[in-house]
Amino acid sequence: MSKGTGMKPKLEYERTAVEYIAENIRDFDLDHIFDCGQCFRWERRPDGSYTGIAKGKIVNMRYVPNEAETGTLIINNCTEEDYQNIWRPYLDLDRDYGKIKAKLSKGDPVMKRAVENGSGIRILHQDLWETILSFIISQNNHIPRIKGCIEKLSVLFGQPAGTYEGRVWYDVPGPEVLASLSEADLAEVRLGYRSRYILGTAKAVVRDGLPQTAEELAALPGVGPKVAACILLFGMAKYDAFPVDVWMARVMHQLYGLDQKDRRAMADYASEHFGRLGGFAQQYLFYYIRSLHDK
DNA sequence: TCGCAGGTGGTCG
DNA sequence: CGACCACCTGCG
Numbered sequence: 001m002s003k004g005t006g007m008k009p010k011l012e013y014e015r016t017a018v019e020y021i022a023e024n025i026r027d028f029d030l031d032h033i034f035d036c037g038q039c040f041r042w043e044r045r046p047d048g049s050y051t052g053i054a055k056g057k058i059v060n061m062r063y064v065p066n067e068a069e070t071g072t073l074i075i076n077n078c079t080e081e082d083y084q085n086i087w088r089p090y091l092d093l094d095r096d097y098g099k100i101k102a103k104l105s106k107g108d109p110v111m112k113r114a115v116e117n118g119s120g121i122r123i124l125h126q127d128l129w130e131t132i133l134s135f136i137i138s139q140n141n142h143i144p145r146i147k148g149c150i151e152k153l154s155v156l157f158g159q160p161a162g163t164y165e166g167r168v169w170y171d172v173p174g175p176e177v178l179a180s181l182s183e184a185d186l187a188e189v190r191l192g193y194r195s196r197y198i199l200g201t202a203k204a205v206v207r208d209g210l211p212q213t214a215e216e217l218a219a220l221p222g223v224g225p226k227v228a229a230c231i232l233l234f235g236m237a238k239y240d241a242f243p244v245d246v247w248m249a250r251v252m253h254q255l256y257g258l259d260q261k262d263r264r265a266m267a268d269y270a271s272e273h274f275g276r277l278g279g280f281a282q283q284y285l286f287y288y289i290r291s292l293h294d295k
Numbered sequence: 296t297c298g299c300a301g302g303t304g305g306t307c308g
Numbered sequence: 309c310g311a312c313c314a315c316c317t318g319c320g
Contacts, residue, residue, distance in 0.1 A: 037301060135301085136303095138300095138301055138302085139300090139301075139302040139303065140299090140300060140301085140302045140303080140315080141300060141301075141316095141317080142300045142301090142317090142318075142319075143300085143301075144318090144319090145300085145317070145318065145319085146300095146301085148318095149317095190316080190317065190318085191316075191317090192315075192316025193303095193314095193315050193316050193317095194315095194316075195316085197303085221303090221304085222303070222304090224302055224303045224304080225302085225303090226301070226302060226303090227301090227302070230301080243301075244301095245300095245301035245302080246299095246300075246301065246302090247301060248301080286301080290301095
């Protein structure tokens, strides 16, 4: 609704002419992908598209379903080379999610509903360091504040990656940069007690390199079982990882009848029933319980 | 105001 | 081991 006589300029975003169009993309929904809790740097636009930064590249993505089962993905500010080298693997486009969903749904009515609810979820292949940083920050924290912290950290200490939609976008700061900072330097980011975990982990990574295994991950300060599982799943492509957080505890209690406090039992249940697909199962269930909660 | 949020690490028994 | 419990911060 326009008010009075004011001709409010319509909000428009400055995008680029370079665009890549991928046809015949299945099992894909941007809301499902970017709102299932795996990433924190994508912003929804009023047209349903998403703009974000990953691997030093800034793009806008929109998806147009053209039949019941397939659709077109349009990536703005993206060359064919970037699509092949970055976004195709990032979006996990070469995996058959239809097969995964069918396998998980079989004999499990709860999972069947969860899969239908989040049918377009895909597990992103994210940068390992960014994933470590993000999920240390995520602990005992609200999602909007997590996003704010990561953004502020990037603007203050990250490298500019380019200008897009009329503003400068920044990469998350690397471990070398963070390892050189003090808690006083980080105070402005409002990370709270997590700032010492970030500094400790950055120093460990500078000293020992990025973690390669679950054991090396668990040795990092601020990385417990839940955060480690998220990093394994989202940053290391370990698809049997099954992060159990407060939401997953709710699902396992309310929908599978397990003791809400017994995280061990939940992990056991996941490995027994979901096995190598535990990570996918977790994402469908997480998105499902969150969408139930919002209503 | 107070509890809680995609938990972790430390300290008990 | 397993069960507490403090912990930065911002929001409802």
